[in-house]
Structure formats: structure tokens, C-alpha cells
């Protein structure tokens with residue numbers, strides 16, 4: 001299904017909490033212009049928000065600074081409003097707000113494949129990238145080609161500056177074996193920081209029921225770490241909903257899932273899990289580490 005783009009839209013949002021004196025924000029949906037108003041600049045391509053007092057703010061990356069309290073309140077408002085929306089609607093919201101300054105990161109997990117499937121319906125031109133650490137499974141890399149064949153979406157590989165060989169030679173061996181946090185920082189986090197530079201919003205496939213750490217994930221949030229808006233369309237979905245859609249829509253998925261790998265990262269840090277184990281038990285198994293650092297602040 002392809003969503004028809006509205007040519008223009010004006011909506012009034014009543015905020016439950018006052019945003020300074022601005023009780024009402026008037027959203028000018030498709031005004032993709034750059035202009036000055038009250039000293040604040042509107043970013044081209046982003047949706048402008050004309051506040052009750054005439055000031056103009058942007059629901060996106062503020063140019064050269066942190067978002068204002070009003071912008072954070074607006075993000076929270078949208079997040080709450082989208083809480084019960086289908087992921088397709090959330091993706092459509094993100095596209096409407098941020099495309100073409102919208103990007104998506106995927107490790108080709110089942111969640112990422114579901115988002116790609118929905119994105120193909122909503123706006124297949126959204127920029128999508130994969131953090132190719134050099135340690136990914138061949139099945140993961142092959143899935144990129146299957147996605148391209150099915151949807152025509154070319155997922156861009158974003159890679160660290162050093163190849164695996166160069167990295168291991170420089171460090172006297174594999175860093176993941178002695179300091180996995182540093183390895184993730186250098187081969188994932190820093191690469192993502194570079195990859196999202198210039199975008200106003202990024203989408204990820206994390207779900208609240210994946211781990212205690214992710215249980216409070218909002219649908220829409222300001223990502224302090226990477227300095228742009230983060231959209232998690234599947235935050236409220238369960239693993240069963242993900243797999244129900246994969247099966248009903250015949251969505252491509254990583255074949256390693258059929259071999260007991262429920263959550264798949266880099267091959268040195270991923271193992272298959274036994275029946276009854278937590279779905280992320282195979283990630284950095286035996287270590288206290290549970291996250292690569294992309295979805296944690298600080």
C-alpha cells in the first residue's frame with residue numbers, strides 16, 4: 001500500500017502542559033521553507049511549528065544547539081499520541097516530519113526487516129544504513145541483497161575507518177576479546193555518530209520487551225547522545241507481533257534465526273540460544289555487557 005502524500009495540512013495541538021505561554025502550536029505541515037522569524041531559523045525540509053506567540057520552532061534537530069523545552073514537550077506529546085498507533089502510522093509520521101532528513105539504522109534483525117517492509121510501503125527512498133563492523137555473519141550480509149531484491153531498498157554499509165585486519169594489527173589482536181565496550185564504541189557507536197550527522201531523525205527497531213533497559217523506550221524521543229530525534233516504531237510491539245507479520249507477509253529474515261540465533265550481532269559476540277533462554281541471552285554471552293551502546297545515553 002502506498003500512502004498518498006497530503007499536499008497541505010494544518011492541525012492544532014492542545015498541549016496538556018503549558019509550553020511557557022504557548023498553549024497551542026499550529027503545525028504548518030508542508031512548509032519546507034527556510035526563513036527567519038523572531039531570530040529563529042527554520043530548517044528547509046523540516047516541518048515548521050508556529051507557536052501562539054508567533055515564534056517559530058522546528059520539530060527536529062535545532063540548528064546549532066539543544067532542543068528547547070517547548071520542542072521536547074512537543075516530541076513527548078507526539079510520542080504519547082502515537083502510543084497506540086500501528087508502526088506503519090508511526091513511520092508515516094516520521095517520514096512526514098523529517099524526510100528527506102530521516103534515516104534508519106538496521107542490523108537486519110527481524111524488527112529491522114519489519115520496518116523495511118513497512119518503509120517500502122510508506123517511503124522507500126528513506127536513507128537506510130547498516131553498521132558493518134567487519135564482524136557480521138555472512139547470512140546477515142546476504143540478507144541485505146535479499147532486501148534489495150524484494151523492496152528495491154539499497155541499505156548502505158557504514159564502516160569504521162580501519163578494516164578488521166588493520167584494526168586487529170594495530171591493537172595486537174581482536175579487541176572484542178579483551179574490551180568489548182571499546183570495540184563496540186570504535187566499530188559501532190562512532191560510526192553511527194558519523195552516519196547520522198546531518199539527519200534530523202533516525203529510526204531504530206528496538207522493542208520495550210527486549211530487555212529491562214529498553215522497557216521505557218518512547219515512540220519518539222530526543223536522542224541526546226547522537227543529537228537528533230529518535231523514532232522507535234516497534235517500541236510497543238512484542239516478539240510475537242513481529243514474527244506474525246514476518247510470516248503473514250513473507251518478509252525476508254536472517255536464516256540464522258532458524259538455527260537458534262534469536263538476536264544477531266557480530267559473530268564473535270553472538271551465540272545461538274537454548275529453548276527458554278532470553279532472546280538476547282546469546283549476545284556477549286558470559287559477560288555483563290548487554291548493549292552495544294547505540295541505545296544507551298551517556
Ligand code: SF4
Pocket residue numbers: 133135175176179180181183184185187188265266267268269292
Ligand atoms: S559486537 Fe563484538 S565484534 Fe561487534 S563491535 Fe561489539 S565487541 Fe566488536
